[in-house]
Amino acid sequence: MTRQTDGRRTAGEPEVSRREALKAFSLVGMAAALDVTVPQLERATNAIAGMAQQQPPFVPKFFTRHEWRTVRMLVDYVIPRDARSGSATDAKVPEFMDWILADKEATESSKVSMRGGLAWLDRESQDRFGKTFVTAPDADRRRILDDIAWPAKAPDGMRQGVAFFTRFRDMTASGFYSSYIGWNDVQYVGNVFNNWDGCPPAALEKLGVSYDLMKPKTGE
Amino acid sequence: MQSASPNAARRTQNPQYDVCIVGSGAGGGMAAHALTAAGARVVMLEAGGAWYASKNSQMLTPAWATPRRGGSTRIRPFGEFDACDGGWDIEGEPYTVASGSQFRWWRARMLGGRTNHWGRISLRFGPDDFRGKTRDGLGDDWPISYEDVAPYYDRIDRLIGIFGSNEGLRNHPDGVFQPPPKPRCYELLVKKASDKLNVTCIPSRLSIITQPLPGRQACHYCGQCNRGCQAKANFSSPDVLIAPALATGRLRLLTNAMAREVGVGADGLATGVHYVDRTTGEDRFVRARIVVLAASALESTRILLNSRSAKFPQGLANSSGTLGKYITDTTGTDVSGFIPAMTDHIPHNHDGVGGLHVYMPWWLDNAKLDFPRGYHIEVWGGTGAPGAGFMGGIHRYPPGGGYGAQLKADYRKYYGATIGFSGRGEMIPNADSFCEIDPSVVDRFGIPVLRFHWKWADHELNQVKHMQETFRALVAELGGTVFSQMPTKAEGYDIARGGTIIHELGGARMGADASTSVLNANCQAHDCKNLFVADGAPFVSQADKNPTWTILALAWRTADYIAEQRKAGAL
Numbered sequence: 001m002t003r004q005t006d007g008r009r010t011a012g013e014p015e016v017s018r019r020e021a022l023k024a025f026s027l028v029g030m031a032a033a034l035d036v037t038v039p040q041l042e043r044a045t046n047a048i049a050g051m052a053q054q055q056p057p058f059v060p061k062f063f064t065r066h067e068w069r070t071v072r073m074l075v076d077y078v079i080p081r082d083a084r085s086g087s088a089t090d091a092k093v094p095e096f097m098d099w100i101l102a103d104k105e106a107t108e109s110s111k112v113s114m115r116g117g118l119a120w121l122d123r124e125s126q127d128r129f130g131k132t133f134v135t136a137p138d139a140d141r142r143r144i145l146d147d148i149a150w151p152a153k154a155p156d157g158m159r160q161g162v163a164f165f166t167r168f169r170d171m172t173a174s175g176f177y178s179s180y181i182g183w184n185d186v187q188y189v190g191n192v193f194n195n196w197d198g199c200p201p202a203a204l205e206k207l208g209v210s211y212d213l214m215k216p217k218t219g220e
Numbered sequence: 221m222q223s224a225s226p227n228a229a230r231r232t233q234n235p236q237y238d239v240c241i242v243g244s245g246a247g248g249g250m251a252a253h254a255l256t257a258a259g260a261r262v263v264m265l266e267a268g269g270a271w272y273a274s275k276n277s278q279m280l281t282p283a284w285a286t287p288r289r290g291g292s293t294r295i296r297p298f299g300e301f302d303a304c305d306g307g308w309d310i311e312g313e314p315y316t317v318a319s320g321s322q323f324r325w326w327r328a329r330m331l332g333g334r335t336n337h338w339g340r341i342s343l344r345f346g347p348d349d350f351r352g353k354t355r356d357g358l359g360d361d362w363p364i365s366y367e368d369v370a371p372y373y374d375r376i377d378r379l380i381g382i383f384g385s386n387e388g389l390r391n392h393p394d395g396v397f398q399p400p401p402k403p404r405c406y407e408l409l410v411k412k413a414s415d416k417l418n419v420t421c422i423p424s425r426l427s428i429i430t431q432p433l434p435g436r437q438a439c440h441y442c443g444q445c446n447r448g449c450q451a452k453a454n455f456s457s458p459d460v461l462i463a464p465a466l467a468t469g470r471l472r473l474l475t476n477a478m479a480r481e482v483g484v485g486a487d488g489l490a491t492g493v494h495y496v497d498r499t500t501g502e503d504r505f506v507r508a509r510i511v512v513l514a515a516s517a518l519e520s521t522r523i524l525l526n527s528r529s530a531k532f533p534q535g536l537a538n539s540s541g542t543l544g545k546y547i548t549d550t551t552g553t554d555v556s557g558f559i560p561a562m563t564d565h566i567p568h569n570h571d572g573v574g575g576l577h578v579y580m581p582w583w584l585d586n587a588k589l590d591f592p593r594g595y596h597i598e599v600w601g602g603t604g605a606p607g608a609g610f611m612g613g614i615h616r617y618p619p620g621g622g623y624g625a626q627l628k629a630d631y632r633k634y635y636g637a638t639i640g641f642s643g644r645g646e647m648i649p650n651a652d653s654f655c656e657i658d659p660s661v662v663d664r665f666g667i668p669v670l671r672f673h674w675k676w677a678d679h680e681l682n683q684v685k686h687m688q689e690t691f692r693a694l695v696a697e698l699g700g701t702v703f704s705q706m707p708t709k710a711e712g713y714d715i716a717r718g719g720t721i722i723h724e725l726g727g728a729r730m731g732a733d734a735s736t737s738v739l740n741a742n743c744q745a746h747d748c749k750n751l752f753v754a755d756g757a758p759f760v761s762q763a764d765k766n767p768t769w770t771i772l773a774l775a776w777r778t779a780d781y782i783a784e785q786r787k788a789g790a791l
Contacts, residue, residue, distance in 0.1 A: 078623050099287040105294060150621045169623065170612045173631065177606040178289035180282070185628075186635045190571035191280055191605050196441035198402035203566045209408035213415070214423070 058095050061102035062111070067118050069134050071097060074121075077145060078172040085185040088176050096175035117164030124161060237263040237472070239782070240493050240508035242479040242523065245333025246768050247514035247755035247775040249457030250376075252465040254779035255512075260786065261470050263506055264462075265477040265495050267515070268305060268329035271336065272458045273448025277303065280442060283607040291608030299607070303448035303456070304337030305330040308719070312664030316671040323672040323718040325518060331475060332457040333516065334722065335768070339575050340445055340454050341598070342382050342427040343765035344373045344773075346391030352648070352761050356592045358679070359648045360546075362760045363732040363741040366393070372773035380455045380772070381433050384425035392581040392765075398430045401441070403577045404570040406562060406602045406639055411578055413697035419597075419690070420583035427455035427769075428573045436460070443604070445574025454574065474506070480667045482511055482527040482536050482751065490536075490751045496665040510750045510782060510791055514775065517756035518547065518655060521727030522670050524738075525657050535657075537738050537745035543728055544656050546649035548762045550723035551595065551676075552716035553684045556640030557695035557702040558617060565603055565636045576600065582764040591682035594764040595645030597690070603636030611635065616703050641694060643687030646762040648679050649726060653718070674718040684713040723767055728757035742781040743774060750791055754778050 060068045075088035075097075088094075101111055121144065125133045129140045148154060148161035149169070176182045183191075204210055238260040241248045248264060255262050273279075278301040283289045290299050297307045306328040315325050328334045347366040352359045370393070377396035386394035400423035403411065414421035428445060432438045436459075437451035445454045452459045465471040476498040483491040483505060492507040513520035521544050527536035535543055575598075582594030615621035617634050652675035657668045688706060695702050707714040731737025734746035743758045745751040754775040756767055763770075785791040 079628050080624055082625060082628060096287065096289065100291070103288070145623055149623045151615050152620050166615055166621070169614065169621070169627070170609075173610050173614065174291075174608050174612070175289065177610040177631065178283035178608055180284050182606055182610070183282070186603075186606060186632055187565075187567035188603060188606055188635075189567050190569040190603075191282060191442060191444075192569070194441040194569050194571065196401055196439075196570075196572055199405035199408075199570055200566070200568050203405045203568050203570075204408070206566055207405050207409050207561055209405060209412055211402060211408070213408050213411045214403065 058098075060094075060098040062098045062114075063094075063101075066132075066134075067115070068094065068098075070118050070121065070132075073134050073141075074168065075172045075175075077141070078169050079176050086181050088172050091176045091179040091181040093172055093175035093179075096178075097171055100171075113164065113167060117161075117168065120160055120164055234505070234507050236492075236507040236509065237261050238508065238786070239263075239510045239512055240265065240506055241512045241514055241754075242493055242520070243267075243333060243514035243516065243755060244331050244462060244473075245328065245335050245457055245514065245516065245755070246771045248512070249332065249335065249461035249465075250772045250775035251512050251514060251754045251779045252471055253461040254776050255782065256465045256468040256470040258779070258783035258786075259470070260783070261472075262465070263472045263474060263508065265479050265493060265506065266331050266333075266473065266475045267478045267498070268331065268333075268475065270458075270473075270475050271303070271305065271330040271332060271448075272463070273303060273332075273336065273456050274450055274452050274459050277448035277450050279444050279447050279450045281447075283605065289608040298337060298446060301444075301447050302337055303330075303446060304328060304334075313669075314661060314663060315669045316658045316661055318671055318673045321672060321674040321718075323674040325670070325672065325719050325724070326722045327516065327519065331462065331473075335455065335457040336448055337446055338722075338768065339598075339766070340426040340428050340573075341575065341579070341766045342425055342455075342769040343581075343596070343763075344393045344395060345369070345763045345765055345770050346393055348391045349761065349763035349765070352593070356586070358592055359761050360729075360731070360736075363730055363737075368741075369770065369773045369777065372776045373769065375776065376769065376772045380427055380460055381429035381436070382425060382427045382769075383423075383430045385423040387422050389420070389422075389581060395425070397425070400424065401430060401439070401573055401577050404572055404602055406559075406636075407576070407578045407599060409559070409561070409698060410599050410639060410694070413694050414580060416697055417690075417693060418583075419580050419694070421578055421580050424576045424579045426573060426575055428575075429453050439573055441569075441572050443571030443574050477504070478665055478667070479513075479515060479523055480526060480665065482513075482523060483507075484527065484529050484531065484536060484748070488531055488748060490748055496667070498665075501665070510752070510786075512752045512754050512778070512782070513757070514754040517724045517727050517759070518670060520753055520755055520757045521547075521655060522657075522667075524728060525670075526668055532747070537728065537747045537751060539747050540735050540737060542736060543738050545651075545654045546726040546729050546760070547653055547655055548647040548649050548725050548759075549718050550721040550762060550766070551645040551647050551680045551684055552643060552721040553687050553714045554640060554642045555688060555691035555695065555702055555704065556601070556638050557698070557700035558634070559601075559637055559639050559695075559698050559700040561699055562602075562637035562639070563633050567603075570602055571605070589682075589686065591679055591686065593646035593648060593679065593683065593762075595643045595683060595687060596764050597687075598642040598644060599639065600642070601636070601639035606635075613703070639695070639698060639700065641687075641691040643684065643691070644721060644723075644764070644766065645680070645683050645687065646764050648677065649761065650675060650677055655727065672718075676712065676715060676718075680715065681709065681713055684715040685709070688713050723756075723762070725756040725759035725762055725767055728753050729760050730758040731760065743778040744781070752778055752782065 075093045079088040081087035148165040241264045244266040308324040350362040383400045384397035439453040478496045481494040485491045490511040525535040580597035655670045658671035728738040730739040
């Protein structure tokens with residue numbers, strides 16, 4: 001069995017009721033009229049994240065039982081938990097992938113390449129180690145990933161695996177960084193009412209620029 | 221058209237309006253605002269539903285609020301939080317493309333039309349842009365000059381609001397500007413590189429207000445103008461033009477009303493507009509003394525082509541045979557690059573306005589180049605809100621891919637370390653780019669659809685090649701690496717397919733000569749004096765500028781002309 005993370009809350013998120021979350025979130029729509037503060041908006045957005053954590057155990061619609069185990073394992077190889085933030089499963093990336101692929105807007109090719117890529121991964125693992133990806137030891141799994149995770153350095157005969165993993169990595173990042181955990185991980189600090197008056201001195205200094213650049217040039 | 225429904229009798233006794241406006245975007249909204257202010261009783265037909273950014277916007281909704289994380293859908297190709305309801309592919313509303321041509325047609329189906337989703341880049345056409353043929357012998361001159369339009373640009377600047385800086389550039393006229401926002405730090409880097417390469421780089425000119433206007437708050441810099449603004453800090457037709465027009469009590473708004481044909485009487489004058497009620501499928505007719513089409517350049521053209529009668533067998537206002545001709549879109553291509561100086565960003569909120577804070581107006585002399593018309597450059601990059609598709613293609617960055625702790629560190633390191641440039645240039649009308657009614661295909665309402673023919677000339681291809689070379693030079697000057705190879709001529713230098721930039725113009729162009737144009741200098745049909753067009757269709761040419769500000773100016777000017785003619789009893 002894979003580690004069960006459904007229902008867990010992520011560190012740092014406030015405990016909120018659904019009612020409180022909806023109440024807070026309704027403020028977003030009234031922000032223009034009420035001059036809502038940044039903390040209120042943060043609270044509203046945090047509340048949304050909190051709501052997602054209280055759902056009943058997830059049943060995938062696209063992935064089979066075996067694929068689901070593989071995906072949950074693979075996304076955490078792509079983005080593991082570390083000191084700053086949680087892992088891809090903490091951010092519910094597998095649930096994101098399943099929703100996208102089961103959605104009516106999903107293309108046939110995106111579904112086939114996901115299913116086929118996971119099958120490729122198992123076959124590669126069986127051929128090399130006599131075990132499916134999830135049952136192979138960690139070191140063996142990494143041997144396969146080392147062969148498909150760097151397109152320019154991949155050995156011949158690994159092209160299909162490279163293509164699959166490149167898409168899978170992008171989709172993992174798409175799900176992870178669009179989550180509350182992901183925004184905090186890359187320290188995105190916007191999406192709020194702001195009083196813009198230019199970038200802070202440290203950011204300007206780092207790039208070696210200043211607002212003097214915008215001043216009209218004196219004639220020569 | 222009569223139907224047998226019990227309402228038929230009542231419908232024939234429909235009130236007659238002074239003016240029927242088809243479309244509620246920049247042109248329709250502006251015409252409604254000006255005509256109701258002048259005392260006219262106006263009915264407006266909008267093919268989509270009601271939508272007000274002040275009420276319906278997804279502003280500040282975080283990516284994780286939906287399972288799609290803000291990704292695109294068929295009806296919202298720019299992402300599900302985008303204001304636009306429409307797209308290139310609308311269910312039940314096909315169009316066809318002639319073999320050998322490539323074109324795609326974007327339609328908005330909502331109150332306010334395209335003013336809900338655009339970039340708010342609001343550039344006046346310059347004096348040269350109204351006299352292309354005089355300058356280089358290509359295309360045609362307009363029957364009006366910059367001086368005719370300038371007073372309307374001034375009025376629009378004041379009414380709608382725009383920020384910018386007065387620079388005194390000859391063909392990029394100054395305006396009545398609010399203060400522009402300071403550039404983001406990476407935009408200063410672009411400014412520095414532009415200065416080095418002698419590329420003019422100045423504060424952008426967007427219809428976003430940095431100071432309050434009556435009933436509207438100043439921008440709060442969330443960077444999400446494309447979702448519509450709940451504070452009404454940017455321009456969209458419903459909140460800025462249509463709501464005040466409705467407040468006069470003289471505007472009747474009919475939504476879900478898909479116009480299909482202009483009615484014509486025995487005297488050859490327009491009598492009103494036939495439309496399909498999208499909610500019931502019923503065919504209806506609204507009577508009016510004057511008809512103003514503002515359904516978008518190509519939809520207005522389609523309505524006129526479909527308005528066939530014994531008197532006008534080739535469509536209404538088409539005695540010249542030029543209806544559907546001289547259509548253009550803005551040329552476009554994009555290049556982005558990885559900028560090492562921008563790695564390991566210092567966290568700060570530079571969402572800014574919903575668009576660029578600096579841009580590059582056309583800065584060169586075409587007489588010294590192998591293409592006749594110019595382009596402007598739009599700038600993007602930095603640390604935007606992560607959403608669906610975040611940092612796709614991470615393997616293109618120096619580490620070349622990977623997974624695990626190293627990959628996670630790379631996303632942090634490279635987030636926001638890109639700058640991109642988009643070129644937006646002038647296409648010259650040509651004989652191979654036009655639209656006509658497809659002889660056999662109808663949409664789900666039974667309305668015959670448009671068939672497009674499209675061809676780029678070397679004028680456009682050489683211009684786009686120059687864009688590619690310039691953007692690559694800028695990325696190099698920034699110390700960066702471009703993600704893509706320089707495209708070849710066989711690849712069209714990566715020119716965006718016709719219709720992609722969503723600046724279609726022409727189709728019912730204005731002109732002094734009734735044998736070579738559809739409309740006169742007041743956007744009034746040569747063949748039908750109570751018929752006007754108030755969108756992009758009257759444009760004689762593109763420019764190296766976005767068309768919206770000129771659509772607004774011409775629509776207001778046309779509305780003033782209509783009001784004068786009504787007062788004089790001529791209409």
